[in-house]
Amino acid sequence: MASAEAVLPHPDVAELQLESVLHALSDPMRLSMVRALAACDEPCPCGTIDVPVSKSTRSHHWRVLRESGIIRQVERGTARLTELRRADLDARFPGLLELVLRG
Amino acid sequence: MASAEAVLPHPDVAELQLESVLHALSDPMRLSMVRALAACDEPCPCGTIDVPVSKSTRSHHWRVLRESGIIRQVERGTARLTELRRADLDARFPGLLELVLRG
């Protein structure tokens, strides 16, 4: 059958808060997760991005990134397809993402 | 006589850490301080920028901004002349400051 996809709650583009975004990106672990995610060119299960922390901590970080509007997640089966909200971030904070990815 | 100026320790341009800068800017109070500072076109005593916190808290925030490399401070008399490190920030993280000041 067609894959059942459930969308999680995400902040709208207009609701993105600079403080929240900066705070989310100021954590080294989350920063590396964002950079790793940028290397994928398609939405990928967040489990495929490995970071040296426990499963629950990783889940926590993805939540922070999602709630600040940096990533978008869609549930498919047991997996949670994750991608950067490039266009939204560029629209709201032009240049920020590029800057962060360059390091 | 010539005004006695003492320079405080500042991180070098090459030492600026993205995480530290983002963390410093992710606090609403510090963000407003940076924006207020940007409105001055000359180095001004940090006391002239008023924020709704106590004197010691304000001092703490200036220290965080200085140690992350966002501002430069020079002592002159009892005052501490403060300015944004625009050129340094632009060199290291192009576009970031402009983006932050725009909101």
Next chain:
DNA sequence: AGTCATGTTCGACGAGCATCGTACTACAAA
């Protein structure tokens, strides 16, 4: 000298956060 202004430092307090392990949910595959 004495006083005022500018700003730091210190200790304390409360809130938030990064981290973990365990328990739990839900889909998939055998």
Next chain:
DNA sequence: TTTGTAGTACGATGCTCGTCGAACATGACT
């Protein structure tokens, strides 16, 4: 059905951070 896989939720722990007041330092001005 049973087992495995992907991920969340919860409670606990320890650290960091924003905040304050009080004390201190230092230069300027009378």
